[in-house]
Each structure stands twice: as structure tokens, then as C-alpha cells.
Amino acid sequence: MLKDAIxxxxxxxxxxxxxxxxxxxxxxxxTVAVTLLLxxxxxxxRQMIKTTAGLGxxxxxxxPGLTSVPWQGLGKGRRIRITEEDIQVVRVRVEGLKAxxxxxxxxxxxxxxxxxxxxxxxxxxxxxxxxRNLVPEAGGRFINPIDVEQQRRVLFLGNKVAETVFGxxxxxxxxxxxxxxxxxxxxxxxxxxxxxxxYNSRDADQTFIPGSTFRALTGKKYVSNFVFQPATxxxxxxxxxxxxxxxxxxxxxxxxxxxxxSVWDTTEQFKFFEVFMLAFTLxxxxxxxxxxxxGGIGVSNIMNVVVEERTKEIGIKMALGARQGSILGQxxxxxxxxxxxxxxxxxxxxxxxxxxxxSFGLEEYVGNPDVSPAVASITVAVxxxxxxxxxxxxxxxxxxLDPVVAMKM
Amino acid sequence: MASLISAAAPPGTIIEMTGIRKxxxxxKVKVEALKGIDLSVSRGEFVAxxxxxxxxxxxxxxxxxxxxxxxxxxxxxxxxxxxxLTRDRLAxxxxxxxxxxxxxxxxxxxxxxxxxxxxxxxxxxxxxKRRRERAAEVLERVGLGDxxxxxxxxxxxxxxxxxxxxxxxAMDPDIVLADEPTGNLDTTSGSDIMGIFLDxxxxxxxxxxxxxxxxxxxxxxxxxxxxxxxxxxDVPAAEAA
Ligand SMILES: Nc1ncnc2c1ncn2[C@@H]1O[C@H](COP(=O)(O)OP(=O)(O)O)[C@@H](O)[C@H]1O
Ligand SMILES: [Mg+2]
Numbered sequence: 001m002l003k004d005a006i007x008x009x010x011x012x013x014x015x016x017x018x019x020x021x022x023x024x025x026x027x028x029x030x031t032v033a034v035t036l037l038l039x040x041x042x043x044x045x046r047q048m049i050k051t052t053a054g055l056g057x058x059x060x061x062x063x064p065g066l067t068s069v070p071w072q073g074l075g076k077g078r079r080i081r082i083t084e085e086d087i088q089v090v091r092v093r094v095e096g097l098k099a100x101x102x103x104x105x106x107x108x109x110x111x112x113x114x115x116x117x118x119x120x121x122x123x124x125x126x127x128x129x130x131x132r133n134l135v136p137e138a139g140g141r142f143i144n145p146i147d148v149e150q151q152r153r154v155l156f157l158g159n160k161v162a163e164t165v166f167g168x169x170x171x172x173x174x175x176x177x178x179x180x181x182x183x184x185x186x187x188x189x190x191x192x193x194x195x196x197x198x199y200n201s202r203d204a205d206q207t208f209i210p211g212s213t214f215r216a217l218t219g220k221k222y223v224s225n226f227v228f229q230p231a232t233x234x235x236x237x238x239x240x241x242x243x244x245x246x247x248x249x250x251x252x253x254x255x256x257x258x259x260x261x262s263v264w265d266t267t268e269q270f271k272f273f274e275v276f277m278l279a280f281t282l283x284x285x286x287x288x289x290x291x292x293x294x295g296g297i298g299v300s301n302i303m304n305v306v307v308e309e310r311t312k313e314i315g316i317k318m319a320l321g322a323r324q325g326s327i328l329g330q331x332x333x334x335x336x337x338x339x340x341x342x343x344x345x346x347x348x349x350x351x352x353x354x355x356x357x358x359s360f361g362l363e364e365y366v367g368n369p370d371v372s373p374a375v376a377s378i379t380v381a382v383x384x385x386x387x388x389x390x391x392x393x394x395x396x397x398x399x400x401l402d403p404v405v406a407m408k409m
Numbered sequence: 410m411a412s413l414i415s416a417a418a419p420p421g422t423i424i425e426m427t428g429i430r431k432x433x434x435x436x437k438v439k440v441e442a443l444k445g446i447d448l449s450v451s452r453g454e455f456v457a458x459x460x461x462x463x464x465x466x467x468x469x470x471x472x473x474x475x476x477x478x479x480x481x482x483x484x485x486x487x488x489x490x491x492x493x494l495t496r497d498r499l500a501x502x503x504x505x506x507x508x509x510x511x512x513x514x515x516x517x518x519x520x521x522x523x524x525x526x527x528x529x530x531x532x533x534x535x536x537x538k539r540r541r542e543r544a545a546e547v548l549e550r551v552g553l554g555d556x557x558x559x560x561x562x563x564x565x566x567x568x569x570x571x572x573x574x575x576x577x578x579a580m581d582p583d584i585v586l587a588d589e590p591t592g593n594l595d596t597t598s599g600s601d602i603m604g605i606f607l608d609x610x611x612x613x614x615x616x617x618x619x620x621x622x623x624x625x626x627x628x629x630x631x632x633x634x635x636x637x638x639x640x641x642x643d644v645p646a647a648e649a650a
Contacts, residue, residue, distance in 0.1 A: 316515050319476055320529040320576070321504020323497045400496075403476040403503075407515060 009334055023335075024342040027383050031346025032353075033291045034379040039354055039369035041284040045277055047367025054195035056132040058233045058274075060240055061199060061264045063225045068259040072252055080251055080260050081222040084211070090228075090246050096239045100228040101125035104214045105200055110207070111178035112165050119161055120201045121179065123214020131229045133193065134203060140173050140188030147187075147210040154213075155184040160204040162189045180217055184209065199225070199264070233267040233274045240265060288375075311398045315406025324399045331395040335388045343380030350376065422488075423583050423615055424450040424473060429482035431468050442468040444638035446482070450584070450617060455610035457626035457646070458619045460635035466619045469635065470588045473617060474507045475499055487583055504533050508577030510587035514569045516561040522548065522572045523557040529580050547575040551605060567598025574605055584615040591622065 049057055064080040087102045104123035109116050128134055129142035134156070136142055147154050157165070157172060166172045172186045195202055214220065230239035240263050241255070248255035314327055354369045398406055431443040442465045450456055458466050471477040472484065475491055484491045487506055494502065503509075516525050523544055530540040548557050551571040561569050570590055577585050587606065591599035603625050610616055610629070618629070626632050627646050634642040 313517060316517060317528070317532070318500060319474070319503060319509055319515070321500050321502075321532045321580070323500045323532070325497070326532065402478060404471045405477075407476075407511075 006333075009330060009337065020338065023338045024345065027339055027342025027380070028346040028349065030291065030294075030383045031343055031376065031379050032349050034288045035346065035350040035371055035376045036353060036369065037291060038284055038288055038375045039350065039371045040366065041281065042372065043367035043369040045280065045367070046370070047363065048273075048277075054133065054193055055197050055266055056227065057130065057229065058236070058267045058270045059131050059227050059229045060236060060243075060266065061225055061227050062243070063262050064223070065259045065262060067253050067257055069254050069257050071248075071254045071257070074252055078253075080247075080253055082226065082247065082251070083221055083223070084215075086247060086250060087223065087226055089250060090243055093246050094239065094242045096231050096235050096242070098229045098231045099127040099131050100226060101127040101131065102211055102223040102226045103128075104211055104218070104220055105224045106214075106218060106220075108180040109178075110161075110165065112175070115165075117161075117165055119179075119207050120205065121207045121209060121214070122200065123209050123211040123217075125211055127229075128208065128227070131227055132203070134208070135191045135193070136188035137191045139171070140186075142188055143208060143210050148212050151212045151216050152210060153179075153182055153184045154187045154210065155179060156188045156208040157186055157190065158202070158204040158206045159190045159192050160202075161207055162186075179207070179209070182217060197266075230267065233270040236265050236267040288379075308394070310395075311401075311406050312408075314395070314398045315401070315403045315408075318399065318403040319407060324396075327399045328392070328395060331392060332388065335384065335392070339380065339384030339388075343376075343384070346380065347371075347376055421452040422449050423452055423486065424448065424617075425483075425485040426472075427483045429469075429472060429479045429484060431465075431472060431477070432480045442638055443472070443479075446638075446640060448633065448640065448643075450615065452583075452615055453613045454615055455606075455630040456617045456633055457629035457631070458617060458633050458635060459621070459623075459626055464635045465638040466635055467588055468638075470586055470617070470619060473584075474509050474586050475503050476509070500532075504529055505580055506583045508580065508582040508585040510570070510573050510577050510585065510590045512589040512592040514561070514566075514573050514593070516569055516572055516576075518561050521558050521560055522553060522564065522575075525561070525572055526576045526579050529576060533580050535580075543579060544575075547578045548572070550578065551575045565598065566594045567601050570594060570598070570602050571605065574602070578609075584617065585609065587616070587618040589619050589621070591620070 064082050067074070067076050067078045067080065070076050082102075084102055087100060091097065091100050101124055106121060107118055108121050110119045111117075124132075124143065125148055126143055126145050129136075134142055136156070137159070140156075142156055143154060146152070155177065162172050165177070166175070172189055175186050176183050177186065178184070190203055193203070195204070200206065209217075228239070228243060230236045244255040244261060244263070247253075247261060248257075253260040317327060350371055354371055358368050426446050426448040429443055429446040429448075430441065433440040433442055446469060448469075458469065460466050468477070472479050473486075475486070478492075486502060489502065491499070491502065516522075517528070526544040526548055527540055530543055535543065545554070545557065548554055551574050553568060553571050553575065556564060556568060559568075561572065564572065570593075574585075574590075577587075590606070591602050594602060599622070603620075603622065606616060606618055606625075607628060616629075618625075620626055629646050632642070632644055632646050633640055
């Protein structure tokens with residue numbers, strides 16, 4: 001029986017090429033419009049964060065210092081020393097933390113060819129790329145987890161350092177240099193970025209190596225500072241407090257002691273941004289819904305025309321003894337299949353556009369669009385549902401008429 | 410009188426109408442298209458329905474074919490009372506008991522002759538293999554064995570009506586109803602089609618045909634004349650003037 005239904009469906013679709021085309025087109029159009037809109041929204045948002053966050057993306061920076069108040073029988077003026085293990089504990093225990101990394105810093109000599117340059121060097125984890133917005137220039141990469149694990153001697157250069165050492169013409173990637181007397185391979189160069197504030201040097205003037213390599217190289221045990229990122233800017237106060245409390249308990253200092261561990265919360269400037277982004281997303285969501293409604297009206301109009309046009313056909317089928325269920329079932333199956341096809345084509349178009357977009361080189365201005373499969377699926381489902389409802393009810397009306405009446409249409 | 414007729418219905422009776430009225434309610438005006446019809450048709454009869462335009466012939470035909478419902482009266486087909494049947498049962502009655510041939514053919518234009526003929530068999534749940542055999546068989550029967558894959562738009566009017574006849578015969582119905590089957594055809598194809606109906610009658614098929622063709626009507630077994638929603642004459646064809 002299902003086979004018959006499918007056969008009949010194939011026949012009907014074939015026989016109504018224009019209608020089939022228009023219905024599929026409506027769904028394709030709606031899907032592409034909504035998913036593309038939201039994809040560009042996501043890309044734009046990401047790009048705005050990238051360009052706004054010169055120093056980092058909603059991060060807090062913490063420096064250990066000397067205790068300024070006695071605590072649990074321990075006197076003031078005690079130095080707080082934080083190890084990699086402590087960082088690990090914070091990473092695991094503190095809630096609402098998106099990322100954390102230690103940072104070791106020092107100034108080393110860098111030798112390339114016959115020349116020697118003094119450079120500020122930071123030993124960091126892979127999380128830095130995202131947290132501190134250290135995006136590599138094409139062809140390069142940032143420090144990765146394997147580098148850290150194997151204490152690789154790899155080097156990520158600030159763009160100014162790269163220019164000073166290698167000049168404009170040479171691509172530094174893959175080149176070997178001596179850093180503090182040890183050979184290092186350059187794996188990436190920082191993509192030029194706007195940076196209005198900094199601690200240590202500007203990123204353009206720094207070099208970055210894996211934290212583990214830094215410790216092996218220098219014998220340092222204690223971090224210079226560490227950087228962490230709350231899940232959202234609005235949570236930064238709570239997350240900071242929990243980080244202080246966790247370390248305070250572990251290293252025995254008053255979590256309220258501003259000098260034992262001083263925290264610079266850079267998320268303040270992002271709070272406005274975050275509210276703005278919320279509004280922006282809301283705006284896009286509303287636009288998306290409106291587009292969906294417009295697309296849905298399109299699909300339902302087509303379906304209406306279809307049913308009107310098909311009332312005669314429905315009448316003839318009823319005259320030949322088709323039951324109501326078989327007529328409606330066929331309608332439902334048809335809408336389902338058309339929706340699936342239309343949705344798939346829409347998806348494909350959106351993905352293709354998103355894939356091609358980066359080659360236009362507009363990333364700096366609007367970012368690269370990114371499709372959310374959830375949004376796309378919901379879009380298709382809603383359009384399908386609208387099509388179904390719009391097609392189903394008129395079809396049911398038609399199938400309730402006496403066959404003569406339907407045939408006269 | 411109504412009860413008399415139904416009580417006296419012989420065992421071979423296929424159609425039995427008693428006191429049938431049909432009122433079209435178009436909102437402003439009510440048109441009484443049928444004003445009390447009593448009619449019974451037995452197995453193997455060939456009935457020609459004649460009468461002026463607007464007299465209610467088509468209305469009667471649609472009621473006979475269960476395509477429409479009477480305002481009043483009792484209608485039994487093959488002993489089954491139609492009033493009170495569910496829509497699906499009614500669909501089954503149309504599918505199994507009645508074959509309908511329309512003046513305007515009413516073929517689905519975008520699918521082949523074969524697929525048109527196959528359609529009632531699909532609705533009747535006939536298995537694929539048997540269905541294909543049957544569709545081919547009835548198409549051969551109306552002389553269209555070589556045109557099965559043509560779409561209606563690629564066929565002449567006479568050929569289209571032959572497809573429609575094949576479709577009406579597909580489920581081997583108790584009765585074939587035809588509403589002016591030659592009304593849209595030229596004289597030549599019209600007489601072709603009439604020839605097919607005469608053949609069917611000769612083979613013992615039960616037929617009710619609306620026609621203006623008096624020559625054909627005379628060759629039918631029985632003539633029923635309708636005027637103004639009533640049967641004014643119901644005689645064996647031989648007696649018709
Ligand atoms: N759907 C309808 N709505 C209103 N009036 C109708 C409808 N169908 C037929 N009639 C009227 O009923 C009468 C009988 O029509 P019909 O059965 O088509 O006659 P015939 O087939 O003999 O020409 C006519 O007066 C016609 O106008
Ligand atoms: Mg008529």
C-alpha cells in the first residue's frame with residue numbers, strides 16, 4: 001500500500017512540474033534566507049569580538065603577590081607562589097570557568113643569523129589563542145596541546161618581532177632561531193591586531209612558547225601570572241571570587257586580600273558589548289521569524305493554489321472510489337517529501353555560500369558566516385509545518401465535498 | 410406506492426430509487442432538480458435516459474453513481490441502502506459497483522492512459538500484477554492497446570472517451586453510467602463510442618446512458634424520459650415512437 005502511495009506520488013509530482021517546482025522553491029528560499037541571515041549574524045558577532053578584544057576576549061588576569069593581612073595564624077608579607085598544579089585545581093574545581101592558562105614571562109635573547117635581539121617571552125598554554133585573541137597569520141598556527149605535552153621548542157612570534165628579525169620579505173614559518181641559547185622553530189606569526197591595553201609588552205612585540213618548555217628552559221616552578229575567562233562577561237565577578245576562594249583555601253591566604261592575588265577584570269568594557277550583542281541577536285531572531293513568516297506565507301499560498309487547482313483532481317479520484325484517507329495521506333506524504341527536498345537544497349545553498357564567502361576577503365569587516373544546524377533544521381521544520389497545515393486543511397475541505405461538486409471546480 | 414416497489418423488487422434488481430428528490434440550495438434560490446423519482450434497473454438492462462436540457466438527467470445520474478446525495482428518498486444499489494453509509498463505504502461503493510463515463514471525460518491530463526485506467530484498481534487495492542493485466546485488458550477491449558502510454562492530451566476526443574470507458578470497466582462494476590458520453594464528440598467518434606456501448610450491452614453489461622441520440626435510444630432496451638425533474642415515460646424501446 002505504501003508502495004502504491006509512493007508510486008502515485010511520483011506520478012503526481014511528475015505531472016505537476018510547475019507546482020512541484022514552486023513549492024520546493026518556496027521552501028528553498030525561506031530556508032536560505034533565514035539560515036543565511038543568522039549565519040551572517042553569528043559571523044559578524046564573532047568578528048566584532050575579535051576586533052574589539054585586542055587584549056583578550058572577556059578575560060581576567062591575576063598576579064600573585066605578598067599577603068597584606070594575617071590569615072589562619074600566618075603572618076602578613078608572605079609571598080604567594082602558584083604552581084601549574086594549582087592552576088589545574090582551579091580549572092577543575094571552579095564553576096563557570098570557560099578557560100584558564102598560566103603564564104610565565106621573562107626577557108630572553110633571540111639569535112637569528114648573526115644578529116641578536118632582546119625579546120619578551122611568555123610561556124603559555126593553547127588556551128591563550130582564544131582567550132588573548134592571538135590569531136595566527138595564514139599558514140601558521142598557535143601553540144597546541146601537543147607542544148605543551150612534549151615540551152616542544154616551538155615559537156609563536158608577535159608580528160613586529162617577526163618583522164624586525166626576518167624583515168618584510170621572508171616568511172618566518174619553519175625557520176629556526178636560538179632563544180635563550182636553545183634552538184626553536186617558528187610555527188606562527190601573530191596576525192596584526194588592534195591592541196589598546198596590555199600588561200608586559202604588546203603582543204606584537206612578544207614571543208610565545210609552550211609553558212612546559214618555558215619551565216624546562218628556565219627551571220622556573222612558579223607562574224608569573226595567570227589568565228582566565230568566565231563563561232560570560234556578566235559572570236566575571238562571581239567567577240573571580242570563586243577563583244580567589246579556591247586558591248586562598250589551597251595556598252592559605254585571605255580571599256579578600258587584594259595584594260596576595262590581584263585580579264584585573266577586563267570584562268567591564270565587554271558588559272555593554274554583551275548587552276548590545278544580546279539585542280543584536282534578538283533583532284536577528286525577530287528578522288528571522290519575520291522572514292520565516294513571509295516564506296511560510298509564500299509556501300502556504302502556493303499550497304492553496306495547488307489545492308484549488310487540485311480540487312477537480314480530488315473530485316475525480318473520489319468518483320473513482322478513492323477514500324478520504326488515501327487522498328489526504330498522499331497530500332501529507334507529498335508535502336513531507338517536497339519539504340525535505342526543499343530543505344536539503346536550501347541547506348546546501350547556504351553551506352555553499354558560507355564556504356565560498358571567505359574567498360571574498362570581507363572577513364575583516366563582517367566576519368565569516370557560520371550556519372547553525374539547529375537553526376536550519378528549525379527553519380525547515382517550520383516551513384514544512386506551514387506548508388503542511390496550509391496544504392492539509394484545504395485538501396481536507398476538498399475531500400469532504402461531494403465528488404460532483406469537487407469535479408465542477 | 411414507494412414501499413410497494415421496494416417490496417416487489419425482483420432478485421436481479423441492481424438499482425432501486427424510491428421517492429428521490431434533489432433540491433439545490435444555492436443560497437438565494439432553491440432549485441428542485443428532481444421531484445420524486447421512482448426507478449429500478451435490473452441486471453443486464455440497457456436504459457437510455459432522454460429529456461430536454463435542464464430536466465434533471467445529470468442530477469439523476471450523479472445520484473445513481475453516488476457522486477451526490479439526494480435531499481429525500483431511498484436509494485438502494487445492489488441491495489445496499491446508500492443513505493447513512495460513511496464516506497469511505499460510499500467510496501467503496503463507487504469503486505466496486507459503479508463505472509462512470511462523463512461527458513467531459515474527466516481524465517487526469519498529466520498521466521498516461523494506462524495510469525488513468527489503473528487508478529480505480531489502485532483505490533480498490535488490486536495487487537500490482539493483476540492491476541496491470543486488467544488495465545491492459547480493458548484498454549485492448551476499447552481498441553487502445555497501442556495507445557496505452559499516451560497522455561490524454563495526446564489523444565483525440567473519441568480516444569479519450571474510450572480511455573474513460575476502459576477506466577469505468579476496470580473494476581468490473583455492477584453498472585456502467587454514462588452522462589452524454591458523445592456530447593463533446595464529432596459525429597464519427599460519437600458513433601464509435603455508441604458502438605462500444607452497444608457491444609457492452611450485447612455482452613450483458615448493465616448500462617444507463619443519457620443521450621440525445623434517438624437512434625441509439627431506440628436500440629436500447631428501455632427508454633426513460635425525464636421532464637422537469639420527473640419521469641414522464643418509462644417504456645421498452647420498441648414501444649417508443
Ligand atoms: N450544482 C447545482 N446548483 C444549482 N442548480 C443546479 C446544479 N446542478 C444542476 N442544477 C439545476 O438543476 C436542474 C437540472 O440540471 P441537470 O441535472 O444538469 O439537467 P440536465 O442534465 O438534464 O441538463 C437545472 O435547472 C440546473 O440549473
Ligand atoms: Mg446534463
